[in-house]
Amino acid sequence: WALHLKNVTVSLSGQYECTFATYPYGTKAAKIQLTVKAEEERHYLKKVWLNETLEIPCLEDTTPDNLSTYPLKWLVGENGRKEELVTREPSCPAVYKNNSVLYRQRVLLGFNSTLKVSPLKITDDGRVFSCHVLYHPERVQKSSTTVRVFGK
Numbered sequence: 001w002a003l004h005l006k007n008v009t010v011s012l013s014g015q016y017e018c019t020f021a022t023y024p025y026g027t028k029a030a031k032i033q034l035t036v037k038a039e040e041e042r043h044y045l046k047k048v049w050l051n052e053t054l055e056i057p058c059l060e061d062t063t064p065d066n067l068s069t070y071p072l073k074w075l076v077g078e079n080g081r082k083e084e085l086v087t088r089e090p091s092c093p094a095v096y097k098n099n100s101v102l103y104r105q106r107v108l109l110g111f112n113s114t115l116k117v118s119p120l121k122i123t124d125d126g127r128v129f130s131c132h133v134l135y136h137p138e139r140v141q142k143s144s145t146t147v148r149v150f151g152k
Contacts, residue, residue: 009138010036041142050151053118055110058131059143067113071134074115076103078127085129086115125149 005012013036019029048054058067058074073087086109088094094109102123108116115129130144 007136008036009136012036036138041144044143044145045148046145047148047150048120050122050149051119053116054120054124054147056115056117056129056131056145057143058113058115059133059141067133072113073132074107074109075130075132076127077130082130088113120147120149122149122151 003016003018013034015031015033017029017031019027021027042060044056044060046054046056058072068088069090071087071089074085075082076085077083084097085103085107086094086096088109096107103117106117106119108118110116113131113133115131117124117129124147126146126148128144128146130142133141135141
């Protein structure tokens with residue numbers, strides 16, 4: 001016996017009970033507590049040489065879903081400020097945000113939504129690049145990568 005839930009939202013969180021009658025033992029019951037998380041975030045650290053190309057997968061260590069079927073955005077942050085670098089809607093080309101003078105000509109959205117930054121500069125040291133994938137209006141998966149830049 002199994003309960004299958006589709007289009008899961010946070011509002012489905014709670015305790016579920018399955019009760020059934022058996023003969024000759026009587027009624028049996030089992031309870032389970034379901035917690036639906038709206039957001040999941042993983043953090044990584046990448047060490048890269050100065051003037052090299054930085055490549056960051058959107059969602060590391062996850063099942064290889066086809067990310068092109070979901071809206072996503074790449075952001076860069078430092079000292080609590082975040083700015084968008086790239087956004088992409090399903091079946092549409094990526095839109096590069098040209099607000100960032102620092103990253104205007106250096107970012108590219110690669111295969112399977114990998115962010116490429118080239119060439120890497122010393123000003124990139126300590127920056128946090130994050131990818132946000134919107135699987136459902138109430139389910140966002142995030143991956144953040146802090147970059148450490150080293151000189152040769």
